[in-house]
Amino acid sequence: YVTACREIVSRLYSDLITVLKIPFQHIRIKTILDPDDEVIVFAPFFGEYRQYAANFDAKIVIVQPNLETFQPDLADLEAKITARTKALIVNTPNNPTGVIYKPQTMEQIGAILEKKQAEFGTDIYLISDEPYRELVYDGNKEDFLTKYYRNTLVGYSFSKSLSLPGERIGYVVVPDEAA
Template identity: 50%
Template sequence: MVSEKMYELGTKKSTIRTIFEYGRKRALEVGEENIYDFSIGNPNVPAPDFVKQAIIDILNEMDPCAVHGYTVAPGNPEVREVLAKDINRRFGTNFAGKNLFITGGAAGAITITFKALSEAGDEFITFAPYFPEYKCFVESTGASLKVVPAKIDDFQIQFDKFEEMITAKTKAIIVNSPNNPSGVVYSEETIKKLAEVLTAKSKEYNHPIFLISDEPYREIAYGVDVPYLPKYYDNTIVCYSYSKSFSLPGERIGYIVVPDEVADFGKVYGAIAGAARVLTHVNAPSLFQLVIARCAGKESDMSTYEKNGKLLYNGLIEAGFKCVKPQGAFYLFPQSLEPDDYAFCKRAQKYDLLLVPGSDFGCPGHFRASYCIKTETIEKSLPLFKKLAEEYKK
């Protein structure tokens, strides 16, 4: 009567959702302050004041029909020019407005890109640990997703395994750095090697293999450079979001960059326009298009995330956990204290520590802890992590 597939996708609860709902229920029993919910990646730094001021200024200065009217599907041309200039200023690139397509956040950006590129039988490749919605989005285009196993010592790339997985059907590689869930940033060395492999394999198979850089966490990085991928590999498409940098996840605003250097730019950009049409993108929310242009170049204070990350990392190391050091985003991805990460996370729940099993991100034997929560909650949680670790020493 309805699409069974859509019904299943709409009603089968994700592990994160199940944990989150358990937390809400448990908070009613023991009090909000006694729940240590590390499950959800919702920014807890408020949107900066300059965003509020930009909205009010736009409403006071501009004609409502211009503020709230349709824009062309790729977004307000003037906004795209401003954003392109800001990207050029930051990364030394040479983009114009025509290289940008403004979207409903990074989720919109990646889905549109997947659908634009995907032909029947295509394969996309990503690296564990990875954002689980990639699978759903890629499969909805008729393509399939292959996952390269994690390099668990530093969460860079296992190049030997990666190269084995590339075939004539490989359409694109998806990378996400700073990474959800590992918090790791791909080093320049990793990116250079990745570009080398993709250049060689594109030549071998006689068609371009695209590199899709999903980078909503670009601005959340702690003293490490986040290489700008189009500078290393021509066939790179960047998917960006203001969800984290300006704390606007609910507003659904981001963009796609298609550099001129991408093989057959016109075909790729045209297909992106078609995919956006079929996915009923229409246009990215118009007021927030204007807001991001007014706020271009401004920086939000992200120091809370760095402080939280260090606090949680040091506490976990002290308690005896093994964990790759946080470099960005707002997640830690430590090893679970028993091989079965589901069992481990279940055991942590006894202490009201809500953690997400690594298996959900294609990387068993680990767990994800989101630290975009109150610093105080993290402080109070550390003795509990210690108790939990002690259980395993007995």
């Protein structure tokens, strides 16, 4: 019944509009977190992510970067995922470093998340926070992370790419295949 109910509600409310992207971030986080759950972030990270988790009595788990490349330390990621892990927030290009996570890195992250979901029998969501996705240079491009992992939730804001500070206009994508 839960699956049938979810499908009916999602058809009725497939387009949801909020005043800002931030409230949707909170809605998105609230729907997947219970008290004492964990949200993983890659250091360095946008400081408000800590509040996203704290608002719902969850905790932030920090994965350190490789200090030469600023790509996430994937062994550290795999070691820190537990049965309480509900989400990984990814921000690429990264705020504050500007580092773009390589496609190979994202493929490996997707594989690690799939493996850990199966190991713990839980859903783990990759929350892709993408306000800087169009601010890439020198021939670089930013892939949509939905291509690497099915449980990816994408949030985008036009405020950065269109130089509209304070105008939190954007969108959220939840692929059909997401749990």
